[in-house]
Every structure is written in C-alpha cells, then in structure tokens.
Amino acid sequence: MSGALRIVLAGLLGAVIVHLVVILLFPAIASNDVWRAMDGQGADGRFAVLPQPEAGVAERAYLDPMMVHAVCRFDGLGQAPVRVVAVLEGVFWSAAVFDRRGRNLFSVNDRTAAAPLDLLIVGPADLSMLQRIAAAVLEESVVVDVAIDSGLVVLRAFAGDPTMLPELRTMLAAADCNAPIDLTPVPEPVVTVPAEADAPPGATPEASVPAPMVPG
Amino acid sequence: MRPFRDLAIAVAIAVTIGLASAAIAINQRANAGAASFGPWGARTGVAAGQADPYARAAAAATVDLPLGTAEGLTFAADTDSNGRALDAACVYTVRGRALPARLWTLTAYDGAGLLTANPSARNGFHSRNLVRAADGSFAIAVAATPQEGNWIPISGDGLLLVLRLYDTPLTTGLAPADLALPAIERGACR
Numbered sequence: 001m002s003g004a005l006r007i008v009l010a011g012l013l014g015a016v017i018v019h020l021v022v023i024l025l026f027p028a029i030a031s032n033d034v035w036r037a038m039d040g041q042g043a044d045g046r047f048a049v050l051p052q053p054e055a056g057v058a059e060r061a062y063l064d065p066m067m068v069h070a071v072c073r074f075d076g077l078g079q080a081p082v083r084v085v086a087v088l089e090g091v092f093w094s095a096a097v098f099d100r101r102g103r104n105l106f107s108v109n110d111r112t113a114a115a116p117l118d119l120l121i122v123g124p125a126d127l128s129m130l131q132r133i134a135a136a137v138l139e140e141s142v143v144v145d146v147a148i149d150s151g152l153v154v155l156r157a158f159a160g161d162p163t164m165l166p167e168l169r170t171m172l173a174a175a176d177c178n179a180p181i182d183l184t185p186v187p188e189p190v191v192t193v194p195a196e197a198d199a200p201p202g203a204t205p206e207a208s209v210p211a212p213m214v215p216g
Numbered sequence: 217m218r219p220f221r222d223l224a225i226a227v228a229i230a231v232t233i234g235l236a237s238a239a240i241a242i243n244q245r246a247n248a249g250a251a252s253f254g255p256w257g258a259r260t261g262v263a264a265g266q267a268d269p270y271a272r273a274a275a276a277a278t279v280d281l282p283l284g285t286a287e288g289l290t291f292a293a294d295t296d297s298n299g300r301a302l303d304a305a306c307v308y309t310v311r312g313r314a315l316p317a318r319l320w321t322l323t324a325y326d327g328a329g330l331l332t333a334n335p336s337a338r339n340g341f342h343s344r345n346l347v348r349a350a351d352g353s354f355a356i357a358v359a360a361t362p363q364e365g366n367w368i369p370i371s372g373d374g375l376l377l378v379l380r381l382y383d384t385p386l387t388t389g390l391a392p393a394d395l396a397l398p399a400i401e402r403g404a405c406r
C-alpha cells in the first residue's frame with residue numbers, strides 16, 4: 001500500500017470519529033436552547049404572554065402567528081412540584097410541558113383535558129412529596145410525572161382573527177403557574193424529641209418522620 | 217520530518233471531512249423531517265428519550281417549541297409538488313381537500329423562515345377563514361401580486377410554506393392510508 005493511500009485512509013477513519021463525536025456531543029454543547037431563548041420574557045414561575053411573531057424578526061419566528069403563546073419557566077422540580085391552573089375557553093387551546101432543550105414531554109388540548117386546566121408537574125425526587133399532597137389536589141389535577149428538574153410550560157390558544165388577540169392575551173395572562181398545593185399536615189411525632197436534641201423549641205422535626213400514605 | 221507531515225495531512229482530512237459532514241447532517245435533518253408527504257416534510261421535533269443521535273443534534277441546533285402528540289403536527293415545504301424549489305417570484309396555488317385535523321393553519325415565510333411584511337398583515341389562512349368551493353375543496357394563492365380568492369401576499373427572497381395540523385389523529389399513528397396533504401402547484405413566474 002502506498003504511503004499516500006495510507007494517509008488518506010487514516011484521514012477518513014479520523015473523519016468518521018470526528019463526525020460521530022460532533023453529532024453525539026452537539027446536544028450537550030449547543031447553547032441555543034429554548035430555555036435561554038425565553039430570557040427577558042419574565043416567564044420565571046409565572047406565565048408570560050409572548051409577543052406575536054413579527055415580519056422580518058427571527059426571534060419567535062418558529063411560533064404559529066395564528067396562535068397566542070404563554071410560557072412559564074420552572075426550576076427546582078426536585079424540591080417542589082409545580083401546579084398549573086388555567087381557565088381557557090371559547091377557542092382551541094393546548095398545553096405542553098417541555099424540557100430545557102425544547103423536547104415536548106407531555107401535552108393536552110381542550111378536548112383531551114378537563115376544564116379548567118389543572119396540571120400537577122412532579123419531578124423525579126417528588127415521590128415522597130406526592131404522598132403528602134392532599135387527596136383533593138390529586139383528584140383535581142392531572143399528574144404529569146417528568147424526569148427533569150427545570151423546564152417550561154407552554155399554553156397555546158387559537159387566534160382565528162387579529163381582533164381576538166387582546167381577549168386571548170388577557171385569558172392566557174390570567175393562567176397560574178404557581179397554584180397552591182395543599183399538603184396534608186405532617187403528624188406530630190409519636191415519640192417526644194429528647195430535650196438534648198438541638199432543635200429549637202416548637203420546631204417540627206419533620207425530616208425524621210416518614211410521611212404517611214395518602215389513603216386511596 | 218515525513219511522519220509529521222503525513223500525520224498533519226491525515227488530521228487535516230479527518231477534521232475537515234468530519235466537521236463538514238456533521239454540519240451537513242445536522243442541517244439536513246433540521247430542515248427535512250422524519251417523514252414526508254409529497255413536498256411536505258413532517259417536523260416532529262424530538263420525542264422524549266428518542267435515541268436517534270442525528271435527530272437530537274438537529275433539535276439542539278434549532279430553537280423551537282414543537283407540537284406534542286395532543287397538540288398536532290407541523291409540516292414544512294420548500295419545493296412544489298414537482299420537486300422544484302419554491303421561488304417568491306412565482307405564483308403558487310396550494311390546492312387540497314379536508315385535512316384530518318380539527319383545525320389547521322397555513323403560513324408563508326421567506327427563505328430564511330421569517331414572516332414577510334405586507335399591507336394587509338396577512339401571512340396565512342386557517343381552516344376556518346378560507347373560502348372553499350362547493351365540493352369542500354380549497355385553493356390558496358401564494359404570490360407577490362394580488363390574486364383572486366384566498367391570497368397570501370409574499371415578498372422578499374425565497375419561500376417556505378408551513379402547514380400546522382392541530383388535534384390530528386396523525387400524531388397517534390392513526391393516519392389514513394391515503395393521507396393527501398395539499399398539492400403545491402406552480403403558476404406563472406415573473
């Protein structure tokens with residue numbers, strides 16, 4: 001085998017390796033995720049109604065101009081669930097949960113969801129929390145079990161005519177991304193905490209008490 | 217010094233071809249969809265846990281909030297039904313019948329995927345505001361010059377048509393075997 005051929009073959013083998021490494025690492029190093037695209041929209045922990053896509057503007061060009069969109073970013077799903085409650089009516093609407101990279105993990109529309117929209121988004125570490133959530137909440141909400149810590153909730157409502165925009169924007173702006181979640185009270189410990197424990201008087205030593213199962 | 221020179225050439229080949237092929241693969245995947253129906257390519261985004269690394273890389277290269285299974289499906293076309301690239305200097309007719317969706321929208325973008333400005337502020341039609349023929353079929357003209365009937369005015373360079381089907385059984389794999397998305401017919405060109 002001639003030297004030149006050997007060089008080219010080695011180069012092509014290396015090209016295959018470079019190609020695979022780039023493809024596999026790209027999702028981890030790409031910076032243009034949809035989470036960052038929502039910077040400045042004021043969508044942390046509450047719903048922000050996005051401006052409609054505009055002519056000649058690349059920002060939000062991926063959104064359907066005949067829909068109104070509201071976005072809520074959430075973080076720290078590992079610490080506490082997120083409950084979304086929204087009264088949406090009169091038009092086609094949908095709600096979806098996305099991870100930071102813009103992968104659609106869960107979606108409902110006005111026909112598949114009961115009105116009003118009530119989603120309880122729980123993360124991987126929330127299972128013990130789920131046992132403490134009042135049965136009433138679990139009965140009302142659709143529990144969305146996702147393996148992410150942060151992500152986005154997106155509401156879409158169909159604006160068949162530009163004159164509908166103000167009303168729809170008001171409707172979406174009233175959606176609650178931080179709805180209260182009733183927790184069953186942690187029961188008093190059966191064994192009294194010894195006096196030498198360094199917990200201040202009156203503090204609830206909840207960490208040491210296993211949460212009760214919610215009946216039903 | 218020959219071994220070093222040989223190594224340098226091999227590394228140059230590896231980096232150049234490796235990077236270029238990866239970029240081409242990501243771009244193609246981001247533009248084209250997983251499935252296509254005539255000129256329409258489905259833009260499905262990436263489902264949770266999807267293993268295809270090319271789809272994941274393409275999704276990471278584009279900022280998007282793709283429609284989920286309960287929401288619908290997005291199709292994009294940058295060619296007409298005969299496979300010719302869409303040209304903003306031509307008159308196109310998007311012709312079809314009832315689509316399997318509760319609601320659908322058709323939007324015209326320029327070649328860069330941006331909306332274009334026009335006096336009527338119209339960039340598209342939806343299934344509830346277009347004028348249909350007596351037999352339920354419809355025709356939407358996409359052109360820079362005024363057209364009769366349903367007309368989407370366009371301007372600028374290039375043309376991209378995006379069809380969004382909302383609440384469609386296609387997302388759950390219940391596609392009718394004879395799914396017919398609208399045809400894109402090219403008329404006169406300036």
